[in-house]
Amino acid sequence: MSPLSALKISLPLAALLLPLSSTLASPPLVDPPAVPIAYSLEEFRSAVRSGGPGKDGIPAIDNPRFQSAEQADGFLDDEDIVIGIYRHGEARAYPQRILVWHEIVNDEFAGEPVSITYCPLTGTALGFERGDTELGVSGKLVNSNLVMYDRATDSEWPQILGVAIDGPLSGKGLEEFRVFWTTWGQWKARHPDTEVLTDQTGYVRNYRRDPYGSYRPLRGYYHPDSRRLFPVMTDDERYPPKSxxxxxxxxxxxxxxxxxxxxxxxxxxxxxxxxxxxxxxxxxxxxxxxxxxxxxxxxxxxxxxxxxxxxxxxxxxxxxxxxxxxxxxxxxxxxxxxxxxxxxxxxx
Known part of the structure; x- marks a missing residue:
């Protein structure tokens, strides 16, 4: 729900919604996290910056719709980037040109709730198990990376880290699963029966335009030598920044x-x-x-x-x-x- 829509909810109805939200269980956790944590949680919190839009200003897709590979060929070229997932015998592709406007899709595979996440500023796509809650876009960044929040506890999770740095679940990790950064042509060759996320998201966006640049060819923000937009906790110049x-x-x-x-x-x-x-x-x-x-x-x-x-x-x-x-x-x-x-x- 967008912030503008939320303003239209009457006070009694909003009060009724709050107890329902608070009963949601936290996402499946890894405790202790199975990844290295290079800084203290306090250092991470101090490095958080506003990305511009506020909380849910970039709206997650909570009711995704899908089409067949044949139908998607009218929307996607073979060279277009997709995020591919094969899980529980089901294959799905999430076009980068859609995710760039939403960053999170709350979906299900064989009844298992999952979140597919993409940060355009860091070029990262990761999948997380979400349990009975959902993940949303906080509007914050750390190391230029998307900071997610879970709607059950409001804990905040940098996507690349996959560990909560703020909120009741601080210090605990999320359960990850493999997703694939590939092209539409490559994905449909491997999975000809794949489903594809459609542009029927419930939001009005120009899904044929990437506001950051282009992956075909590499230009704008995505060019390897282009500058990042936000500060980072450690700067390493061994390679071009966007390599x-x-x-x-x-x-x-x-x-x-x-x-x-x-x-x-x-x-x-x-x-x-x-x-x-x-x-x-x-x-x-x-x-x-x-x-x-x-x-x-x-x-x-x-x-x-x-x-x-x-x-x-x-x-x-x-x-x-x-x-x-x-x-x-x-x-x-x-x-x-x-x-x-x-x-x-x-x-x-």
Missing amino acids: MVLGVRTADGAIAIDKDALREEEVVDVSLNGSQYTVVHDPDLDTGWVFHNPDDIEIEASNLTFNAEGVSGSGLENLEAVNAFEAMWFAWAAFYPETAVYEGGEAL
């Missing part, structure tokens, strides 16, 4: 994988504080799958198979999958200033 990396973070630490190196080598083995991980390139979606590989099992690219269910192959059967996501370099380094970097050969 895209594949980010991996676990309780063992954080590492950014150079995507050109991943494409060339196909299988990359990295170490995070003594723990071994293997990253394999998915050539069809142009992304990486990450696995915890404590026994340092050798994985051969020639033995890998990619399909709707993901990746399979000799040696992967008993390895634990680890979440990974694409991010602009400046944002990844700001949240994880001690990040290692893999650009071929050894992690630096």
Whole structure:
């Protein structure tokens, strides 16, 4: 509900709505969080900035509508960016050109409530389990990254961190799941039966125009050498600020994988504080799958198979999958200033 709509609610009705909202359960939690936290919660709170629009000024999509891949071809070109999800046997694509105006979609897969989140300022897309509540856009940023809030407790969660920095759930993490930053042509080739989020969102927006720039070709805010708009807690100039990396973070630490190196080598083995991980390139979606590989099992690219269910192959059967996501370099380094970097050969 937009702030203007909220003003039209009569006082008695608004009072009736408040108890209903307060009975919502908090989202599923990870306690302690399974990601590194480089700063204190107080430091994060001190670094929060207003992004311009107020709370819910960027409205989440709470009642998403979908169409078939064939219908979506009239709206999307093959090179358009989509956020893809395959979960519980269902495939869906969320066009970046729609998400740029809303940043959060509260959806369900096989009855499981989830939130699909996208921050255009950091180029990051992540999926979170939301339980009986919903996530919304707070209007705040930290390290230029979207700060979400949950409607049950009003706790605030930077998207890249996935850990609450303010509110009753401070210090607790959200349950994540894998989403894919890819193109419409690549996604529908992998999932021809995919559903696609439509522009029938209930809001009037120009979904053929991106207010920040363009990914086809890269220009405006998204150009690798363009300047960020907001301050960050740590500035790392090893790469152009908007260069895209594949980010991996676990309780063992954080590492950014150079995507050109991943494409060339196909299988990359990295170490995070003594723990071994293997990253394999998915050539069809142009992304990486990450696995915890404590026994340092050798994985051969020639033995890998990619399909709707993901990746399979000799040696992967008993390895634990680890979440990974694409991010602009400046944002990844700001949240994880001690990040290692893999650009071929050894992690630096």
